[in-house]
Each structure stands twice: as structure tokens, then as C-alpha cells.
Amino acid sequence: MDKGNGLSAMQMDALREAGNIGAAHAATSMSSLMNKKIDMEVPFVDIVPFADILDWMGGPDSPVASTLIHISGDVCGKVYFMLAVDEAETFVKYASDEQHVQLIDQDETNLFGASVFKEIGNILTGSYMSAISDFTGLHIQPSVPQLQIDMAGAILSDAVIDVSRSTDYVLIVDTVIRYSGQKNPVNGQFLFLPDPESLATLFRALGMAGNE
Structure with missing residues (x-):
């Protein structure tokens, strides 16, 4: 069954499975680095039009902390990891054991917090x-x-x-991060803005071509 974004249910399931594997790897890496228990999961994956991206992020005026990584090789494009600033600050405090971190006002302490968040995103x-x-x-x-x-x-x-010159959609991997002492989970998004051929390359590698 084709979804409105042009992808079949099987393709979306494959992307979600890849996302969950990535979440498990990421949780293991973070837990090892911090010597603290981190759990991550991917509740859903979706392909959305560019016009809807900012709605997913809470609107254009929502303050967010973001890391941007360019990827190259067999798959090319940009990958953003984005959290609301308040959730990013809470996560950085947990990761660094620094309870006075703020990410918007960049004094000396907060530059440290920004560096920690950059490493988390990396x-x-x-x-x-x-x-x-x-x-x-x-x-x-x-x-x-x-x-x-x-x-x-x-x-x-x-x-x-930049990317809208070649494609109309963005792959969103919604990610939930849970750790001890936090009542509510942290909700982040990975945004994959692929070059035109990259999604097709990804689906071929998953054993699928076109809509199945």
C-alpha cells in the first residue's frame, strides 16, 4: 500500500527497522561514554514535505539545538539532529553532571555545554x-x-x-531518549535531507526498488 509520501508500507518498515538498529547502537555508545544507562527507540519514521518540517519542530520561532553532519559515499546528503533547547540543556546536564548549563546565552560555562551537546550529536x-x-x-x-x-x-x-532544488521531501526519524532520573523522555528528531539518488540507493540496498 502506497503512503501519501510515495513510499510503501514495506519501505517505511525497513526505514524504521534501520532507525531502531541505529538507536540501539547510539544508546550503547552513549551509555559507554557516560557510564550511565541510556535507552533509545524510534517510535516512527516518516517522509514529509519540506513545507511541513517547521511544524514538526514546533514552528519557525522554536529555539532548537542542532548538529549538522554532511554525509558522502554511496549515500549523500545532510543529517540534522535536533532537540528543543530546554530538552538539550537537560540532557547535557545529565551527560556532564553540570547543573548550570544553558545553551542560548553563550558565556564561558555555556560554551562548555554547547561543546558537550555537539559531541552528543556527533x-x-x-x-x-x-x-x-x-x-x-x-x-x-x-x-x-x-x-x-x-x-x-x-x-x-x-x-x-539548498536541497529543495532537487527533492521535495525530508526523512524524519523521531527518536525518544530515556535515562535515569528523568521523568519525561527527551524527544529528538533526525532529519535526513538526501541527494536525489540517495533514497533510491538506500532502498536498493534494502532489497527494494520503487514502491512495493
Whole structure:
């Protein structure tokens, strides 16, 4: 059955399975680094039009913390890991044991917090890409991460203009992060903005071509 985004239920299930494998790898990497228990899962994966991205992020004026990684190799594009700033700050406090971290006002302490978040984004995104590479057999090479802390609209505006020249959709991997002492889970999003051929390459590696 074809979904409105042009992907079949089987293709969406395959993307979700790859996402869950990535989440397991990322949780293991984070737990090992921090010596603290981290659990991650992917409740759903979706392909959405560019016009809907900012709604997913809470609107263009929502403050978010984001890491951006360019990927190259068999699959090319951009991958963002994004959290609401308040959730990012809570996660950084847990990861670093620093309880006075803020990410928007960049004084000396907060620059430390930004550095911690950048490393978190690097580990999580790298783990996802590594898992997808293992799952598909594709070579995926991530770049050094770039950190942005700004309004969602400001962060994504250039990316949308750049990628929209070649495709109309973005792959969203919704990610839930749970750790001890936190009443509510952290909800983050991975946004994969692929080059035109990359989704087709990914589906071929998963044993699918076109809508099945």
C-alpha cells in the first residue's frame, strides 16, 4: 500500500527497522561514554514535505539545538539532529553532571555545554549512520559536525532552499531518549535531507526498488 509520501508500507518498515538498529547502537555508545544507562527507540519514521518540517519542530520561532553532519559515499546528503533547547540543556546536564548549563546565552560555562551537546550529536548521528551502513552494506562517510543553536526557521532555511532544488521531501526519524532520573523522555528528531539518488540507493540496498 502506497503512503501519501510515495513510499510503501514495506519501505517505511525497513526505514524504521534501520532507525531502531541505529538507536540501539547510539544508546550503547552513549551509555559507554557516560557510564550511565541510556535507552533509545524510534517510535516512527516518516517522509514529509519540506513545507511541513517547521511544524514538526514546533514552528519557525522554536529555539532548537542542532548538529549538522554532511554525509558522502554511496549515500549523500545532510543529517540534522535536533532537540528543543530546554530538552538539550537537560540532557547535557545529565551527560556532564553540570547543573548550570544553558545553551542560548553563550558565556564561558555555556560554551562548555554547547561543546558537550555537539559531541552528543556527533555520537548519536555517527552511530545511526554506522548502523545504517552495517544494515545496508553501503559506505557512508560522515563529516565533522557543525553546531547551531537558534530558531528552527533560521537553522533550516538554508538547508531547505539548498536541497529543495532537487527533492521535495525530508526523512524524519523521531527518536525518544530515556535515562535515569528523568521523568519525561527527551524527544529528538533526525532529519535526513538526501541527494536525489540517495533514497533510491538506500532502498536498493534494502532489497527494494520503487514502491512495493
